[in-house]
Amino acid sequence: MIFDDDMETLPREELEALQLRRLKGLVDRVYANVPFYRKSFDDAGIRPSDIQTLADVRYLPFTEKQDLRNHYPYGLFAVPKDNVVRIHASSGTTGKATVVGYTKRDVENWATLMARSLVAAGATKRDIIHVAYGYGLFTGGLGAHYGAERLGATTIPMSGGSTKRQVILLRDFGATVICCTPSYSLFLYETALESGIDIKELPLRIGVFGAEPWTEEMRRDIETKLGIKAIDIYGLSEIMGPGVGIECIEAQTGAHLQEDHFLLEIIDPVTKEPLPPGETGELVITTLCKEAQPLIRYRTRDITSLNFTPCRCGRTFARMHRVMGRSDDMLIIRGVNVFPSQIESILLETQGLTPHYQLLVKREGNLDTLEVQVEVDEKIFSDEIKNLQRLGGKIQKHIKEFLGVTAAVKLVEPRSIQRSEGKAKRIVDMRNSS
Amino acid sequence: MKAEQISIFLENRAGRLEEVARLLAEANINIRALSLADTSDFGILRLIVNDHEKAKKTLKDGGFTVGRNAVVAVEVPDTPGGLHSILNMLSSQGINVEYMYAFVQQSSKAATIIFRFDRTDQAIEVLTKNGITIIPGDTLYSM
Numbered sequence: 365m366i367f368d369d370d371m372e373t374l375p376r377e378e379l380e381a382l383q384l385r386r387l388k389g390l391v392d393r394v395y396a397n398v399p400f401y402r403k404s405f406d407d408a409g410i411r412p413s414d415i416q417t418l419a420d421v422r423y424l425p426f427t428e429k430q431d432l433r434n435h436y437p438y439g440l441f442a443v444p445k446d447n448v449v450r451i452h453a454s455s456g457t458t459g460k461a462t463v464v465g466y467t468k469r470d471v472e473n474w475a476t477l478m479a480r481s482l483v484a485a486g487a488t489k490r491d492i493i494h495v496a497y498g499y500g501l502f503t504g505g506l507g508a509h510y511g512a513e514r515l516g517a518t519t520i521p522m523s524g525g526s527t528k529r530q531v532i533l534l535r536d537f538g539a540t541v542i543c544c545t546p547s548y549s550l551f552l553y554e555t556a557l558e559s560g561i562d563i564k565e566l567p568l569r570i571g572v573f574g575a576e577p578w579t580e581e582m583r584r585d586i587e588t589k590l591g592i593k594a595i596d597i598y599g600l601s602e603i604m605g606p607g608v609g610i611e612c613i614e615a616q617t618g619a620h621l622q623e624d625h626f627l628l629e630i631i632d633p634v635t636k637e638p639l640p641p642g643e644t645g646e647l648v649i650t651t652l653c654k655e656a657q658p659l660i661r662y663r664t665r666d667i668t669s670l671n672f673t674p675c676r677c678g679r680t681f682a683r684m685h686r687v688m689g690r691s692d693d694m695l696i697i698r699g700v701n702v703f704p705s706q707i708e709s710i711l712l713e714t715q716g717l718t719p720h721y722q723l724l725v726k727r728e729g730n731l732d733t734l735e736v737q738v739e740v741d742e743k744i745f746s747d748e749i750k751n752l753q754r755l756g757g758k759i760q761k762h763i764k765e766f767l768g769v770t771a772a773v774k775l776v777e778p779r780s781i782q783r784s785e786g787k788a789k790r791i792v793d794m795r796n797s798s
Numbered sequence: 799m800k801a802e803q804i805s806i807f808l809e810n811r812a813g814r815l816e817e818v819a820r821l822l823a824e825a826n827i828n829i830r831a832l833s834l835a836d837t838s839d840f841g842i843l844r845l846i847v848n849d850h851e852k853a854k855k856t857l858k859d860g861g862f863t864v865g866r867n868a869v870v871a872v873e874v875p876d877t878p879g880g881l882h883s884i885l886n887m888l889s890s891q892g893i894n895v896e897y898m899y900a901f902v903q904q905s906s907k908a909a910t911i912i913f914r915f916d917r918t919d920q921a922i923e924v925l926t927k928n929g930i931t932i933i934p935g936d937t938l939y940s941m
C-alpha cells in the first residue's frame with residue numbers, strides 16, 4: 365500500500381524537476397531570511413541565482429550540527445517567531461542542545477511523511493499503534509503520534525519508560541503496531557516474559573524501529589522473538605524527526621528517503637566531495653520544504669549508500685543502505701575505524717549471542733584499548749571454564765580478523781550492561797575522562 | 799545413577815558469591831556440596847543442593863545465568879590409592895574427567911566425590927562394571 369501515490373511513485377525526471385524547483389525557492393528563501401546562510405553563501409562566493417541544476421547544490425556550503433548549536437536557540441529560523449508553532453530539541457550531551465522549529469505547515473508535512481512511513485511499514489487506518497518513543501522535546505514520540513493520527517489509526521501515546529505497565533497495556537489494548545527503538549523492543553520482550561507474557565502470542569504484527577543503529581542480525585532476532593515484521597525507520601531531529609525515510613514491508617532492503625522533501629547527496633567525509641551514486645559515504649540532506657528552519661546540505665554523519673534501482677513496492681524514492689555507522693560514533697582504535705554495528709555483527713555471527721554488549725575504550729599510556737563486554741546468557745553458558753574461555757577467544761579472533769584490532773573480551777553477567785529504556789548505551793569512551 | 803548439579807556464572811567482583819548464598823538461604827535451600835572455578839575475569843560456581851528446581855528458579859529470578867548438568871557421585875574407598883584406581887579405570891577407557899570436587903559428609907568410611915565426565919553414560923557403565931558404588935541423586939541430595 366502507498367499513502368501518497370502521486371508523490372511516492374513520481375517518475376525520476378518529474379521528481380528531479382520538482383526537486384530543482386523547490387531547491388531554487390529554498391536558496392532564495394534562506395539567502396533572504398537567514399543571516400547565517402546569507403553570510404556563508406557570500407563567503408563561498410555563491411548567489412542563489414547560480415543554482416541552475418540539482419548538481420549545482422555541491423557549490424553550496426554545508427551545515428553542521430555545530431552551526432545549530434552556534435545559533436542556539438532561534439538563530440537559524442527563516443520565518444518570524446510568530447509563525448513557529450512547535451519547538452523540539454535534542455539533548456546536548458556535549459554542549460548546547462540543538463533546537464528545531466516548525467511552522468504549522470512543517471508539522472502537517474511531518475505528519476504526512478510519517479503517515480506515508482507507517483503505510484510503507486504495512487500499517488493501515490485499522491491498526492492500533494502503540495507509540496513508545498519518548499514524548500517531549502525528543503522528536504520520536506510526537507512525530508510518530510501525529511503520523512499515526514494522520515493515517516487514521518488508533519494511537520496510543522505511551523511514551524517511554526514504565527516498561528512493566530507498557531507490557532500490560534500492549535496486551536490489553538491489543539496494539540498491532542509498535543514504534544520504539546529496536547533495543548527497547550527486546551527489553552519489552554524480556555520484561556513481558558518475566559511477567560509471563562509472550563509478545564509473540566499478542567496481536568502485535570509490525571515494529572517500526574529507529575533512533576539508534578541496529579543490524580540485520582538484530583532484526584532477525586527481534587522478528588523471531590516477537591513474531592513481528594521489524595521495519596527500519598530513518599529520521600534526524602535536525603532534519604525533521606522520524607519519517608525522513610522508511611523501509612517498505614515488501615522489500616525490507618533499506619529506507620526509501622522521501623525525496624520530494626529532501627535532496628540527498630553522499631559525500632566523502634574527509635574530502636567532502638560528492639560521490640557517484642551507489643558509493644558509500646556520509647549522507648548529506650537539504651530540506652526542500654521546511655519553512656521554519658530549512659537546512660542546506662546538512663551533514664548527517666550517517667555512513668550509508670543510496671540505491672536508485674526500482675523497488676518492487678513501486679516507490680521511486682532512493683533506498684538508503686542500513687546506516688553502517690555514524691562518523692560521531694566511529695571509534696578510532698589505534699588508527700582503525702570501528703563501528704559498534706560491526707562488533708554486533710561479529711557477536712551474532714560467532715555464536716548467535718544476544719545483542720547485549722558494550723564497548724569500553726580506554727587509553728593506557730598512549731595506547732587505546734578496546735574491551736568488548738558480552739553478557740553470558742543460558743544459551744552460551746557452560747559449567748566448564750574452558751568452554752567459556754574458548755568462546756571469548758573466538759570472539760577476540762573474529763574481531764581481529766574482521767576489524768584488524770585487538771580487543772579484550774570480557775564475559776559479564778546478564779543485565780550488567782546498562783539497558784536504558786531508550787537507547788542502548790553501547791559505547792563507554794573513557795579516553796578523555798582521565 | 800546420575801546426579802544433578804546447577805552451575806552459576808559469576809563475574810569476579812565483590813559480593814557476587816555472597817549474593818548467591820543469600821538468595822539460597824532466603825529460599826531455605828540447603829547447599830550439599832560446592833566448587834568454585836575461576837579465572838581472572840569470571841567464575842563458575844557449581845552446587846549440589848537439596849532442591850535443584852527451586853534453586854535454579856531462585857537464582858534466575860535473582861538475575862543469574864544458571865545451567866543444569868549431569869554429574870556422578872562416586873564413593874571412593876578411604877584407602878591409599880582409592881582415587882587413583884578409579885581414575886585409572888576411567889582413563890583406560892578414554893573417559894576424561896572435566897572436573898571433580900569433594901562432597902563433605904559426616905561419619906563415613908568412604909569419601910564421596912562429585913565427577914563431571916565428558917561422557918557421563920559410559921563412565922557410569924565402567925564404574926558399575928568395576929564394582930564402584932555410585933550414589934543416586936535422590937540419596938545424595940538428602941545426605
Ligand SMILES: [Zn+2]
Nearest residue numbers: 612615675677
Ligand atoms: Zn520499496
